[in-house]
Amino acid sequence: MRYLLGEKHIPYAWYNFAADLSNLEPLRQPGSGKPVEAHDLLPIMPPALAAQEVRREREIEIPGPVREIYARWRPTPLFRARRLERAIGTPARIYYKYEGGSPSGSHKANTAVAQAFYNKEAGIRRLVTDTGAGQWGSSLAFAGALFGLAVQVFMVRASCRQKPYRKALMETYGARCVPSPSTETEAGKTVLAEDPECPGSLAIAISEAAEVAVNDPETSFASGSVLNHVLIHQSVIGKEAVAQMALADDQPDVVIGCVGGGSNLGGLMAPFLGERRGSWKPRVIAAESSACPTLTRGRLAYDFADTAGSTPLLKMHTLGHTFMPPVLHAGGLRYHGMAPMVSAALEEKLIEAVAVPQTSALAAGLRFARTEGIVPAPESAHAIEVAVREALRCREEGRRETILFGLSGHGHFDLATYESYLSGALRDGEVSEEELGKALAKLPGDF
């Protein structure tokens, strides 16, 4: 069962969840601790995005040209997962909002298009960014091609090896993709000097991208997650889902999304939590990787977004910006920090968090592919696993609850991961208390 909306139902405004959070802290300057204002961000991003980063108003209008490009794949479908329900034998109703139909295959295109638009409008000529699994990098490459912007992507080296065709996809769109850590930046060279075999991390790639952006006035840094404006853009997912659940004459008791930096869940949950607060509200569950357990084992503190410590400080759940997560197939979940909006929501007990091992996630992903017919990205499979667990709970408790999860992308670039799982070679990464303690000890001072 598919719930479709016509083009006129693409939202005209994004939903800014900042308006609903009482504990959302501003970015701060390292050292002084002074709150970051919009103009402080101008060296790395255009005025419109800098303004969105600090805004607290609930509604932000979506520019016409962005809406026009959204119309190529939005509104995305909402599906009722009847086959999965039957396979589990649950009385629960399971729905999923599917973002894999975008040209780049994931939800990342939602913010890529918006960021490319605002940068083009501001006269910027090049975008530079970091990417893990490559969903973000290829989305930005896609958006850059449509707006005539050059794009350079620092891709985590371990992911580059696992998913070589993501690099080829970026290049097909005309972008330049550089494995990170690289010798193109001081940040990269510093890391390589310490560990020439370093598999890389999102935090290192961010350091490299930010360095390039700061040193060239015609280049902006583009962020694929974590920052407020990114989560704002992703709210199209949640706004459409609210309308589609109404179309299905249903409402979710549980909303589930996978979290790496937090933009996927942030975009899905915001309109459900925000609009309904005070009356009925669903449980929201963040599904993170047990190999990078930011929400379940991290600390809520001010920390850098990158390894080099070159960014403003963000108040977020973090494993420490020097934390090196185990190499993981769900590269998009391999980040030490978490979006301040998602962190604040956890702090305000609006959401819960669950850590999922990747083998469990892949098992759920495989089951989903064989029942619902769509092969999910390994990241999205973490959300599926939690949805299955909730559906099993409903079966045990005899409850007819409604479960909604975000299917953030397809897994057509991740078949090596499924192959590895099917052959029994896939292992779960472990994070020891000792490693974690070491990284957390290197947190910058709090405010």
Next chain:
Amino acid sequence: MRYLLGEKHIPYAWYNFAADLSNLEPLRQPGSGKPVEAHDLLPIMPPALAAQEVRREREIEIPGPVREIYARWRPTPLFRARRLERAIGTPARIYYKYEGGSPSGSHKANTAVAQAFYNKEAGIRRLVTDTGAGQWGSSLAFAGALFGLAVQVFMVRASCRQKPYRKALMETYGARCVPSPSTETEAGKTVLAEDPECPGSLAIAISEAAEVAVNDPETSFASGSVLNHVLIHQSVIGKEAVAQMALADDQPDVVIGCVGGGSNLGGLMAPFLGERRGSWKPRVIAAESSACPTLTRGRLAYDFADTAGSTPLLKMHTLGHTFMPPVLHAGGLRYHGMAPMVSAALEEKLIEAVAVPQTSALAAGLRFARTEGIVPAPESAHAIEVAVREALRCREEGRRETILFGLSGHGHFDLATYESYLSGALRDGEVSEEELGKALAKLPGDF
């Protein structure tokens, strides 16, 4: 610009182009030359499909459960390619019907679901098939998973090497994928005895699959193209496109599709040619590979569908069933024969044919990705190249014609091909007159 239709606009009936063709010849028995009747086909396919293969009525009802699964991705969108038009600077209006949004990423899912349904209904337990680039094999694996049928796929060895993740996709859906020629069949062993390094071909893989099907009463052969029933199922593409062109208040002067076995173009063109014949009708252009030039350099004759000569004879344009096409990235276009319906349409001058070198196709595919945002499968890129040529002709002639082409699948599994093109390593395969003459000399006698 995207033209969308709601679920109720999924066709209730397939369009059988056989009703419109005066020169469509029946399948014939090798040796006797007796026309093949439906019951002759029962050893390898269920009664419903065998009946469709010989039917001449124009409308064939789509079973409810098939329509229900179609609703997961159908109706597929029709796009106006305004950005491509601007990039070319043409006065022509270009539209494309996009089939890449299916769970398996191509139009092949349309017939896979139908074939799985009829086989399941007939009590069959396993489907066996051949696949080139893997679009068909993964589509059948997807459909088999939904209907609880085991699936075994003989995949052309050269394609297996080029696109390893297609094999992984089939396995993710639970299918078994065997590189062909294999040692699992007599047909495969015979080929390997002559040439242990044989890169394989669709015709060899068909021999292997047919052998397995004939030897097991609970196993059916499933065909991804060529046969009438396959083209009938693909007519959902054309029927929706007719409705969407009306929605756009336009009608095509030119309809273009790539052809390997012919099901993609066959499905797109049928309702345009059939319904309108007598009054206005568009030019239809078949875009084939210059490395496998079935329509432009082949002969119209009765020939086998497979290398071993184990199938009934088909009246079709053919390069000879022993022809070994050069290894090609657009594996889906690498077949010696052509659907009898498409062959008859060419014979009746309802359509034209153009041979496209793969480097030109890839150049067009790259341009399309960077303007329209969708990375096309290399097969589909052949149609894009012809659409671009037609748009350039319109520019030269100052004509505001309407061009419609079929975008049969996405290229997310074909990034190695784009990589090869971008690095300058991609070469065009050549077919010498001598090779061709040799293969044509081995045609079975005509009737």
